[in-house]
Amino acid sequence: xxxxxxxxxxxxxxxxxxxxxxxxxxxxxxxxxxxxxxxxxxxxxxxxxxxxxxxxxxxxxxxxxxxxxxxxxxxxxxxxxxxxxxxxxx
Amino acid sequence: xxxxxxxxxxxxxxxxxxxxxxxxxxxxxxxxxxxxxxxxxxxxxxxxxxxxxxxxxxxxxxxxxxxxxxxxxxxxxxxxxxxxxxxxxxxxxxxxxxxxxxxxxxxxxxxx
Numbered sequence: 299x300x301x302x303x304x305x306x307x308x309x310x311x312x313x314x315x316x317x318x319x320x321x322x323x324x325x326x327x328x329x330x331x332x333x334x335x336x337x338x339x340x341x342x343x344x345x346x347x348x349x350x351x352x353x354x355x356x357x358x359x360x361x362x363x364x365x366x367x368x369x370x371x372x373x374x375x376x377x378x379x380x381x382x383x384x385x386x387x388x
Numbered sequence: 389x390x391x392x393x394x395x396x397x398x399x400x401x402x403x404x405x406x407x408x409x410x411x412x413x414x415x416x417x418x419x420x421x422x423x424x425x426x427x428x429x430x431x432x433x434x435x436x437x438x439x440x441x442x443x444x445x446x447x448x449x450x451x452x453x454x455x456x457x458x459x460x461x462x463x464x465x466x467x468x469x470x471x472x473x474x475x476x477x478x479x480x481x482x483x484x485x486x487x488x489x490x491x492x493x494x495x496x497x498x499x500x
Binding site for chain 2: 318327355356359360363367370371376377378379
Protein backbone atom coordinates (compact mmCIF):
# COMPACT_ATOMS: atom_id res chain seq x y z
CA UNK A 299 0.00 0.00 0.00
CA UNK A 300 1.35 3.44 -0.88
CA UNK A 301 1.80 6.01 1.86
CA UNK A 302 -1.01 8.02 0.34
CA UNK A 303 -3.36 5.03 0.44
CA UNK A 304 -2.36 4.29 4.03
CA UNK A 305 -3.18 7.89 5.02
CA UNK A 306 -6.56 7.65 3.29
CA UNK A 307 -7.38 4.31 4.91
CA UNK A 308 -6.47 5.46 8.41
CA UNK A 309 -8.37 8.72 8.18
CA UNK A 310 -11.43 6.94 6.74
CA UNK A 311 -11.26 4.54 9.63
CA UNK A 312 -10.63 7.02 12.39
CA UNK A 313 -12.73 9.99 11.31
CA UNK A 314 -15.59 8.55 9.23
CA UNK A 315 -15.27 11.70 7.11
CA UNK A 316 -18.03 13.25 5.02
CA UNK A 317 -15.31 14.24 2.59
CA UNK A 318 -11.62 13.46 2.38
CA UNK A 319 -8.95 14.62 -0.04
CA UNK A 320 -5.32 13.62 0.27
CA UNK A 321 -2.73 15.00 -2.09
CA UNK A 322 0.92 14.16 -2.44
CA UNK A 323 2.85 17.44 -2.61
CA UNK A 324 6.28 15.85 -2.34
CA UNK A 325 7.39 17.02 -5.75
CA UNK A 326 6.95 20.64 -4.61
CA UNK A 327 9.48 20.12 -1.84
CA UNK A 328 12.07 17.98 -3.59
CA UNK A 329 15.57 19.10 -2.89
CA UNK A 330 15.00 21.53 -0.01
CA UNK A 331 16.94 21.17 3.23
CA UNK A 332 15.78 18.13 5.18
CA UNK A 333 13.60 16.83 2.38
CA UNK A 334 14.22 13.11 2.04
CA UNK A 335 13.58 13.17 -1.71
CA UNK A 336 11.56 9.95 -1.57
CA UNK A 337 8.53 11.40 -3.33
CA UNK A 338 6.56 10.24 -0.31
CA UNK A 339 7.27 12.94 2.24
CA UNK A 340 4.83 15.86 1.94
CA UNK A 341 1.07 15.55 1.87
CA UNK A 342 -1.89 17.84 2.18
CA UNK A 343 -5.18 16.72 3.61
CA UNK A 344 -8.61 18.30 3.53
CA UNK A 345 -10.99 16.42 5.73
CA UNK A 346 -14.56 17.14 6.79
CA UNK A 347 -15.78 15.17 9.77
CA UNK A 348 -18.34 15.42 12.54
CA UNK A 349 -15.65 14.26 14.93
CA UNK A 350 -14.15 17.76 14.83
CA UNK A 351 -17.29 19.27 16.32
CA UNK A 352 -16.45 21.16 19.50
CA UNK A 353 -12.69 20.69 19.12
CA UNK A 354 -10.14 23.49 18.87
CA UNK A 355 -7.91 23.71 15.82
CA UNK A 356 -5.03 22.28 17.78
CA UNK A 357 -7.12 19.38 19.07
CA UNK A 358 -8.39 18.58 15.57
CA UNK A 359 -4.92 18.40 14.12
CA UNK A 360 -3.69 16.40 17.10
CA UNK A 361 -6.45 13.91 16.35
CA UNK A 362 -5.24 13.58 12.74
CA UNK A 363 -1.60 13.42 13.79
CA UNK A 364 -2.51 10.68 16.29
CA UNK A 365 -4.15 8.55 13.59
CA UNK A 366 -1.11 8.96 11.34
CA UNK A 367 1.50 8.42 14.03
CA UNK A 368 3.26 5.61 12.17
CA UNK A 369 3.43 7.51 8.90
CA UNK A 370 4.83 10.60 10.65
CA UNK A 371 7.42 8.51 12.43
CA UNK A 372 8.30 7.03 9.04
CA UNK A 373 8.17 8.50 5.56
CA UNK A 374 5.95 11.51 6.14
CA UNK A 375 7.81 14.69 6.91
CA UNK A 376 5.03 17.26 6.62
CA UNK A 377 1.27 17.27 6.54
CA UNK A 378 -0.68 20.38 5.63
CA UNK A 379 -4.20 20.15 6.98
CA UNK A 380 -7.61 21.65 6.66
CA UNK A 381 -9.84 20.13 9.31
CA UNK A 382 -13.48 21.15 9.04
CA UNK A 383 -16.82 20.20 10.51
CA UNK A 384 -19.68 19.62 8.06
CA UNK A 385 -21.19 22.98 9.08
CA UNK A 386 -17.92 24.81 8.40
CA UNK A 387 -17.46 23.12 5.04
CA UNK A 388 -20.77 24.43 3.68
CA UNK B 389 6.51 12.47 30.94
CA UNK B 390 7.40 15.62 32.87
CA UNK B 391 10.68 14.00 33.90
CA UNK B 392 12.08 14.75 30.46
CA UNK B 393 14.86 17.26 31.31
CA UNK B 394 14.43 19.13 28.04
CA UNK B 395 10.91 20.17 29.11
CA UNK B 396 12.47 22.47 31.70
CA UNK B 397 14.48 24.23 29.01
CA UNK B 398 11.36 24.54 26.85
CA UNK B 399 9.40 25.97 29.77
CA UNK B 400 12.16 28.52 30.37
CA UNK B 401 12.07 29.62 26.73
CA UNK B 402 8.30 29.92 26.43
CA UNK B 403 8.01 31.42 29.90
CA UNK B 404 10.79 33.94 29.39
CA UNK B 405 9.63 35.25 26.01
CA UNK B 406 6.14 36.42 25.07
CA UNK B 407 6.20 34.95 21.58
CA UNK B 408 8.39 31.99 20.69
CA UNK B 409 8.64 30.18 17.38
CA UNK B 410 10.31 26.78 17.25
CA UNK B 411 11.45 26.63 13.65
CA UNK B 412 13.87 25.22 11.13
CA UNK B 413 16.52 27.83 10.47
CA UNK B 414 16.47 31.36 11.85
CA UNK B 415 13.98 34.20 11.40
CA UNK B 416 16.41 35.76 8.92
CA UNK B 417 17.23 32.51 7.13
CA UNK B 418 14.39 30.03 7.50
CA UNK B 419 15.33 26.62 6.12
CA UNK B 420 11.86 25.27 5.52
CA UNK B 421 8.89 26.74 3.68
CA UNK B 422 6.49 26.14 6.55
CA UNK B 423 8.75 27.90 9.04
CA UNK B 424 9.27 30.72 6.54
CA UNK B 425 5.52 31.16 6.16
CA UNK B 426 5.04 31.66 9.90
CA UNK B 427 7.97 34.08 10.11
CA UNK B 428 6.40 36.04 7.27
CA UNK B 429 3.07 36.31 9.09
CA UNK B 430 4.71 37.43 12.34
CA UNK B 431 6.89 39.98 10.57
CA UNK B 432 3.94 41.26 8.59
CA UNK B 433 1.99 41.79 11.81
CA UNK B 434 4.98 43.41 13.49
CA UNK B 435 5.16 40.88 16.30
CA UNK B 436 8.48 40.71 18.16
CA UNK B 437 9.33 37.03 18.67
CA UNK B 438 12.15 34.71 19.56
CA UNK B 439 13.00 32.10 16.96
CA UNK B 440 14.54 28.87 18.18
CA UNK B 441 16.34 26.90 15.51
CA UNK B 442 15.60 23.23 16.17
CA UNK B 443 18.10 22.17 13.51
CA UNK B 444 20.85 23.30 15.87
CA UNK B 445 19.51 21.45 18.87
CA UNK B 446 18.42 17.84 18.48
CA UNK B 447 17.26 17.68 22.08
CA UNK B 448 14.83 20.54 21.61
CA UNK B 449 13.85 19.26 18.17
CA UNK B 450 12.62 15.95 19.58
CA UNK B 451 11.57 17.33 22.98
CA UNK B 452 9.25 19.99 21.63
CA UNK B 453 7.27 17.39 19.70
CA UNK B 454 6.60 15.43 22.84
CA UNK B 455 6.04 18.56 24.92
CA UNK B 456 3.19 19.79 22.74
CA UNK B 457 2.02 16.42 21.41
CA UNK B 458 2.62 17.86 17.97
CA UNK B 459 4.92 15.97 15.59
CA UNK B 460 5.96 18.76 13.23
CA UNK B 461 7.89 22.03 13.17
CA UNK B 462 7.17 25.02 13.18
CA UNK B 463 5.36 25.53 16.47
CA UNK B 464 4.20 28.89 17.76
CA UNK B 465 3.79 29.74 21.45
CA UNK B 466 2.22 32.89 22.86
CA UNK B 467 2.77 33.47 26.59
CA UNK B 468 3.61 29.80 27.15
CA UNK B 469 0.51 28.61 25.32
CA UNK B 470 0.82 26.45 22.22
CA UNK B 471 -1.05 28.11 19.35
CA UNK B 472 -0.33 25.72 16.50
CA UNK B 473 1.73 25.02 13.42
CA UNK B 474 1.82 26.62 10.00
CA UNK B 475 -1.75 25.82 8.88
CA UNK B 476 -3.30 27.11 12.09
CA UNK B 477 -1.20 30.27 12.17
CA UNK B 478 -2.11 31.05 8.58
CA UNK B 479 -5.81 30.37 9.15
CA UNK B 480 -5.89 32.46 12.31
CA UNK B 481 -4.08 35.27 10.53
CA UNK B 482 -6.59 35.27 7.68
CA UNK B 483 -9.61 35.29 9.99
CA UNK B 484 -8.16 37.97 12.26
CA UNK B 485 -8.06 35.59 15.22
CA UNK B 486 -4.30 35.81 15.47
CA UNK B 487 -4.35 39.59 15.90
CA UNK B 488 -7.06 39.08 18.51
CA UNK B 489 -4.96 36.46 20.31
CA UNK B 490 -2.01 38.86 20.51
CA UNK B 491 -4.29 41.65 21.73
CA UNK B 492 -5.91 39.40 24.34
CA UNK B 493 -2.52 38.44 25.68
CA UNK B 494 -1.29 42.01 25.78
CA UNK B 495 1.34 41.64 23.07
CA UNK B 496 2.03 44.94 21.39
CA UNK B 497 2.41 44.95 17.65
CA UNK B 498 4.95 47.24 16.06
CA UNK B 499 4.24 49.03 12.84
CA UNK B 500 5.53 46.67 10.20
